[in-house]
Amino acid sequence: EIVLTQSPGTLSLSPGERATLSCRASQRVASLYLAWYQQKPGQAPRLLIYGASSRATGIPDRFSGSGSGTDFTLTISRLEPEDSAVYYCQQYGTSPSYSFGQGTKLEIK
Amino acid sequence: EVQLVASGGGVVRPGGSLRLSCAASGLTFGEYTFHWVRQIPGKGLEWVSLITWNSAGTYYRDSVKGRFTISRDNRKNSLYLQMTSLRTEDTALYYCVKEQLYASGSYAFDIWGQGTGVSVSS
Numbered sequence: 001e002i003v004l005t006q007s008p009g010t011l012s013l014s015p016g017e018r019a020t021l022s023c024r025a026s027q028r029v030a031s032l033y034l035a036w037y038q039q040k041p042g043q044a045p046r047l048l049i050y051g052a053s054s055r056a057t058g059i060p061d062r063f064s065g066s067g068s069g070t071d072f073t074l075t076i077s078r079l080e081p082e083d084s085a086v087y088y089c090q091q092y093g094t095s096p097s098y099s100f101g102q103g104t105k106l107e108i109k
Numbered sequence: 110e111v112q113l114v115a116s117g118g119g120v121v122r123p124g125g126s127l128r129l130s131c132a133a134s135g136l137t138f139g140e141y142t143f144h145w146v147r148q149i150p151g152k153g154l155e156w157v158s159l160i161t162w163n164s165a166g167t168y169y170r171d172s173v174k175g176r177f178t179i180s181r182d183n184r185k186n187s188l189y190l191q192m193t194s195l196r197t198e199d200t201a202l203y204y205c206v207k208e209q210l211y212a213s214g215s216y217a218f219d220i221w222g223q224g225t226g227v228s229v230s231s
Contacts, residue, residue, distance in 0.1 A: 035217040037154075044204055044221035045154065051215035088154055092216050096168055098144075098156035 002027050004089050006101035014109045019076040021104045023089035028069050033092040036065055036074045039103075040085045048087075049074065076106075084108045111135040113222030115205045120228045125195050131188040131205030131222055139163075139183035142208040144218065145190050147201035147227075155201070158190065159208070172198075195229045202226050 003026040013019055023034075031052040037045040047056040049065035052072055064075045076083055089101040117129040129145070145157040158169045158179040167179050178191040188205050202224040209219035 032213060032215045035215075037218070044223055045218075046221070047217050047219045050209075050211060050217035050219075051213050054211070054213065054215065056217070056219060090154075090218070096159065098159075100154040100156070102153045 001097055002029060002091055002093055002099055004091060004099055004101035006087075006089060006104045008104060009102075010105045010107065012107040012109055013079055015079050015081060017079050019074075019079055019083070019106055021074040021076075021087050021106070023067075023072040023074070023101050025070045025072075025091060029072070029091045029093070031068050034065075034067070034072050035090045035092075036063075037088045037090065038085045039088065045088065079108055081108050111207070111220050113205045113207065113220060115203065115222040115225040118203065118225035118227045120230065121195055123195060123197060123229055123231055125229070126191070126193045127195065127227060129190040129192065129203055129205075129225055129227075133186045133188065133205075133207075136207070136220075138181075138186040142210075143181065143188045144206045144208060145179065145188075146204045146206050146218070146221075147199075148204070148224070149201045157203070160188070192227070195227075197229050197231075200227060200229045 005024045007022045034052040036049040039045040053065045062077045067073050086103045086105050088103050112134045115131045142161050144159045160167050160179045176194045180189045204224045205222040206218045207220040
């Protein structure tokens with residue numbers, strides 16, 4: 001199973017700043033099969049990015065994804081207070097198998 | 110609006126059984142692959158199982174193989190997870206999730222239900 005490791009564990013930034021969240025895979029992941037989700041307290045996860053860089057429906061263009069191979073990044077520009085959440089990366093592999101990173105908690109000061 | 114409403118969770122003793130249900134609305138249910146994903150309270154997400162649109166393919170994570178059975182009824186727009194021989198480590202919030210296949214060939218979990226809680230405790 002591919003292990004996804006996210007960093008940092010917690011990120012504390014101010015409104016208007018840029019957040020850079022990392023997701024590193026233990027083996028190569030096809031970009032088509034890398035997604036990012038946002039989860040706020042008491043809510044189900046919400047899809048932000050699929051295919052490593054495509055925004056899901058209704059997601060503001062402040063959210064962007066990039067990367068390939070084993071290193072992927074979620075960037076949130078111009079942070080807003082409502083961006084406080086835990087962010088997860090996820091990969092889909094053969095077998096099939098699905099795995100999630102352990103999450104990055106983003107705090108907006 | 111697409112909605113997935115999960116139910117059937119509860120408190121059960123180790124070795125017990127539960128059947129989770131997920132009612133879908135606002136979409137053509139029978140066209141999509143669905144999954145169950147769980148989340149231990151305060152922890153991360155863990156994929157549990159999937160079923161293809163026509164039930165021809167069912168897959169499970171290793172730790173639940175032989176104990177959990179996923180099924181669906183496309184006439185009733187419903188997804189199920191029969192859980193037997195439950196263990197304390199199965200305690201979690203269980204989400205039913207719709208898989209979307211995009212034109213690019215990408216897959217992602219685009220619609221999540223609100224989750225139903227399962228607690229396995231003696």
